Amino acid sequence: MATSRTLRTRARILDAALDLFERQGYDATTVNQVAEAAGVTPMTFFRHFATKDAVLVTDPYDPLIAEAVGDQPGHLPPLERTRRGLLAALGDITPTEDATARRRVALVARSPSLRAAVAVGTEATQDAIVERLVADGTDRLDAAIAAAACLAATTAALLAWGTAPDDVTLAQLVRRALAHLAPAGAPS
Incomplete structure (x- = not known):
């Protein structure tokens, strides 16, 4: 079962990704940019999402x-x-x-x-x-x-x-x- 902290981190990554994808376009946005916008490391991004x-x-x-x-x-x-x-x-x-x-x-x-x-x-x-x-x-x-x-x-x-x-x-x-x-x- 996912903890509330895990769920919050996942939601933060998702929100940051959606914001960047909408602003810059999906193809122009990198995982590093999403991680930075969400305040996590790229490794944390990949713990929550296997791919962009x-x-x-x-x-x-x-x-x-x-x-x-x-x-x-x-x-x-x-x-x-x-x-x-x-x-x-x-x-x-x-x-x-x-x-x-x-x-x-x-x-x-x-x-x-x-x-x-x-x-x-x-x-x-x-x-x-x-x-x-x-x-x-x-x-x-x-x-x-x-x-x-x-x-x-x-x-x-x-x-x-x-x-x-x-x-x-x-x-x-x-x-x-x-x-x-x-x-x-x-x-x-």
């Missing part, structure tokens, strides 16, 4: 998402369990997390060099969902297809959100994206 792109594309939500998927009724098809789990996980994001996520997503949406990092982050989320579904008895291929489909829709919504008007929420766009995968008559 990790500041923007990693998040603590994979276990939450996997748990939300696992909490869905087991009689539902894997795609519907995953879709509903992602929708349920949205409700646990605080307004502060939402504002920080919007800044991160806006930067990613404007930086083509980060697309590969987004794919890696999405793969980690997919793996967490697949493992949860498999643990509940779902065939691995069926679990992978369900997770990939829902995450593709969610990623499209995330990238659109980064450049959407301020009054459009992440939850609105993700609900809209996942509604395309809902069976007829299912709640969206």
